[in-house]
Amino acid sequence: MSWLKDKIMDKKTEIIVFSSTAIALYGYDQGMMSLINTNEDYLATMGIAEENPLVGVIVSVYYLGTAVGAILASYLADRRGRKPSIFVCLATTSLGNLIMFLSGLGFRNGAMPMMFLGRIIMGLGVGGIDAVIPVYSSELNSDGGRGKALAQEFQSNIFGLNMAFAINLFITIALGKSNQWAWRIPIAVMQVYPVLLLAVIYRLPETPRWFISKEKEEDAHEALIDIYGEDEAKEKFDGLKSAYKEESGKPVGYGDMLSPKGAQFHPTVVTVMGQVNQALTGYGAVSVYGPQIFELLGFQVRTSEYLTLGNYVSYFFLMTLAWMYIDVVGRRILMVGGAFSICICFAILTVLGGLASNSDNLGIPNLAVSIPGTFVLYAATGAFGIGWLCPPWLIPTEIYPSTARAQGAAISVVIWGFANFAVTLLTPIGFNNLNYWLFLVFAATNLFAGLWTWLYSPETGGRSFEENQSFFEDAKDHNTWRVSKIDKGEFKHMPKGEKDGEEGESAPLLGGLLSSSS
Numbered sequence: 001m002s003w004l005k006d007k008i009m010d011k012k013t014e015i016i017v018f019s020s021t022a023i024a025l026y027g028y029d030q031g032m033m034s035l036i037n038t039n040e041d042y043l044a045t046m047g048i049a050e051e052n053p054l055v056g057v058i059v060s061v062y063y064l065g066t067a068v069g070a071i072l073a074s075y076l077a078d079r080r081g082r083k084p085s086i087f088v089c090l091a092t093t094s095l096g097n098l099i100m101f102l103s104g105l106g107f108r109n110g111a112m113p114m115m116f117l118g119r120i121i122m123g124l125g126v127g128g129i130d131a132v133i134p135v136y137s138s139e140l141n142s143d144g145g146r147g148k149a150l151a152q153e154f155q156s157n158i159f160g161l162n163m164a165f166a167i168n169l170f171i172t173i174a175l176g177k178s179n180q181w182a183w184r185i186p187i188a189v190m191q192v193y194p195v196l197l198l199a200v201i202y203r204l205p206e207t208p209r210w211f212i213s214k215e216k217e218e219d220a221h222e223a224l225i226d227i228y229g230e231d232e233a234k235e236k237f238d239g240l241k242s243a244y245k246e247e248s249g250k251p252v253g254y255g256d257m258l259s260p261k262g263a264q265f266h267p268t269v270v271t272v273m274g275q276v277n278q279a280l281t282g283y284g285a286v287s288v289y290g291p292q293i294f295e296l297l298g299f300q301v302r303t304s305e306y307l308t309l310g311n312y313v314s315y316f317f318l319m320t321l322a323w324m325y326i327d328v329v330g331r332r333i334l335m336v337g338g339a340f341s342i343c344i345c346f347a348i349l350t351v352l353g354g355l356a357s358n359s360d361n362l363g364i365p366n367l368a369v370s371i372p373g374t375f376v377l378y379a380a381t382g383a384f385g386i387g388w389l390c391p392p393w394l395i396p397t398e399i400y401p402s403t404a405r406a407q408g409a410a411i412s413v414v415i416w417g418f419a420n421f422a423v424t425l426l427t428p429i430g431f432n433n434l435n436y437w438l439f440l441v442f443a444a445t446n447l448f449a450g451l452w453t454w455l456y457s458p459e460t461g462g463r464s465f466e467e468n469q470s471f472f473e474d475a476k477d478h479n480t481w482r483v484s485k486i487d488k489g490e491f492k493h494m495p496k497g498e499k500d501g502e503e504g505e506s507a508p509l510l511g512g513l514l515s516s517s518s
Contacts, residue, residue, distance in 0.1 A: 011205065011227050012140075018197065018204055019137045020153040022086070022129050024160030025093060025193050029126065030287045031164030031312065032186045033059050035172055035305065038291065039183040045104035046112045054112075056428040061116055063421035065096075065123020066130065070413030073128025074406040082136040082406075083206045087198065089128030094194040096122025101187045105180075123417070125194070130393070131413040135405050138397035139207040140227075146398065147331065147461055151323030151390045158316040158385065161287065164190070165312055169305055208237070212244045213402050244402065252404035257411065264408075266472045266481065267399045270457055271408055272415045274392035277335075277449035279419030281342050282442035283384040285427035286311075286377070292428075296436060297349075297373040298356040298366040307374055311381050318382035322390055330461040330494040331391040332453065338387015339450030345380035346443035349373060353436025392416070398460040399468045458483050458491035467495075 036042050037055050048054045069089065077085035099118030104111030137153060138146050168186040175182040205227055211220035220240065224233035256262035286293060290311060294304035326334060352373040359366055393412065400408040430438040460468045471491050478486050 014200075015137075015140060015204060016149065016152070018200065019133050020156035021193065022090070022133050022197055023153045024156045024163075025126050025190075026130060027157035027160030028164040028190050028193065029062070029122070031161040032168060032190060034165055034287070034290055034308065035168040036183045036186070037289075038177065039172070040178045041180040042183040045108055045180065046115060047108065048112070051432060053429055056425045058112075058115060058119060060421045060425040062119040062123040062126075063417040063424065065120040065417075066127025067414040067417030067421075069124035069127030070131035070410040070417065072124070073131050074410030077132045077135065077406045081206045081210055082132055082139075083201065083204060085128065085132045086136065087201055089125045089132065090194040090198050090201070091125070093122055093125030093129065094191060094198070096120070096125055097187060097190050097194070101184055101191075105184070127413050127417055130416070131409045132406070134393050134397050135409045136207060138394070139209045139405070147326035147390070147394055148323045150394045151319070151326050154390045154393070155316065155319040155323065157389070158312065158319050160193075162309070162312045162316055165309055169309055172305075208240055209244075209402055212240050217241070252401065252407065254407060257404065257407060264400060264404055266475055267396075267408065268411060269481075270399065271396040271412050273452060274395055274457065275412055275415040276419050277339070277452060278388050278392045278416070279423050280445035280449045281339065281384055281388050282346065282423070282445065283342075283381065283388070284420045284423045285442075286381060286384075289427055289431070292431060293377065294374070296353055296356065296431065297377075298359065298370040311378055314378050315381045315385050319385045319389065322386045325386075326390065326394075327461055328494075330459045331395060332457060332459045332492070334387040335391050335453045335457065336450050338383045339446045339453065341383035341387070342380050343443050343446035343450065345376050345383065346439045346446060348376050349380070350436055350439040350443065352376065353439055357436055395457070395460050398463075398465060399472070401465070401469060456481050456483060458486075459493055462494045
């Protein structure tokens with residue numbers, strides 16, 4: 001019993017549970033808005049019809065907030081530490097959520113501007129969390145465990161998605177779509193996440209790597225003792241200090257990352273395209289507008305809602321394959337395979353959507369189209385979860401030096417925010433105008449995402465931060481960004497063989513916990 005208590009209260013366990021719960025915030029918002037968008041009282045309170053483009057604008061403006069929040073949070077994370085930045089982001093998320101809940105409560109004049117304000121403020125907080133938490137997690141994990149750790153955390157993102165949609169669905173069934181509490185209660189429940197995390201964040205350590213980067217060696221040593229105990233702390237401290245000395249002491253600014261002549265421009269393009277390609281997979285549309293997609297395939301409204309919940313549950317369990325294989329086959333294989341699989345699925349959905357829309361004229365029973373369509377959509381969702389949910393967030397934390405890691409993660413979230421703003425804004429317009437042909441658009445964008453990733457995105461799994469950075473140095477020498485033409489194509493796949501040891505940035509800070517949980 002004492003062993004179980006020690007394991008539960010273990011600092012490394014607390015860090016992983018905390019990070020996972022924080023990542024779940026984004027998933028909860030996606031699941032929450034799926035049914036709020038169709039609630040009659042919500043639409044009446046906002047003063048809009050379900051087909052009004054403003055429905056999509058309310059959803060998508062949140063992503064603009066995430067873009068700004070990522071930049072502010074990364075600045076704070078570099079100046080004051082990862083932990084203070086996370087605290088501020090959680091408090092901001094809580095405030096935005098409260099404003100959303102109060103929007104139009106007892107009044108309707110001004111309800112929409114208040115909802116916009118709440119969405120933007122909550123986006124600021126969640127965007128900051130999405131920028132800092134992957135850095136925080138990556139800086140506390142080994143080369144062989146970074147992917148698994150973050151994939152497990154992102155599986156909790158899907159748990160948040162399931163939790164929100166299930167609460168929303170069952171409250172809607174109980175109270176009806178015309179009841180205001182059917183959309184306000186799911187918003188209120190979300191408050192549990194930031195409040196709970198704010199209550200326990202004091203127990204967590206700052207990352208020793210951040211302390212080292214600020215030359216706070218005593219604090220770094222104390223943080224290592226807090227995580228590992230006295231015996232291991234000294235060895236890990238020496239390794240981190242040695243690794244930091246090998247890196248350039250010159251701070252990396254956004255100019256170095258965004259200018260074509262900057263030293264970190266190539267890693268930034270890989271980061272940007274990772275998030276652009278993730279958005280191009282189209283899953284942002286599936287997650288927010290799931291019920292409408294099932295309706296397009298021929299199902300009734302309530303059946304579509306049940307099937308959407310089933311899709312999310314399947315999504316959650318299939319994410320297990322992501323953390324099982326991401327450090328085995330690598331990031332590239334999962335992303336390329338995922339993109340091509342989703343491409344095929346959307347091509348099939350285009351045909352099935354066309355048959356569903358013309359089923360009466362063709363004499364085809366609805367179920368003959370809608371049932372296969374359901375399996376295909378479930379497969380597309382699973383392919384996205386396995387191949388694309390985690391890697392675009394993980395790679396930026398693996399390819400920059402410590403002095404640029406937080407900025408790299410911020411750029412990743414900014415691009416994610418703008419890309420998803422565009423996708424969630426245009427998707428309802430696309431469905432209203434293109435109908436099932438929108439699936440064909442997503443098939444084409446997935447084809448592009450797969451091809452670009454195969455050509456230009458290096459395999460970063462199983463390598464130290466320094467080894468990944470060497471790829472970009474070698475790319476300059478070879479005068480090409482094609483992965484196959486750099487270092488004889490070594491970065492097309494995971495490194496062969498096992499490393500003799502791990503030092504510095506390779507030190508397995510949380511590696512022991514991850515190994516024991518395998």
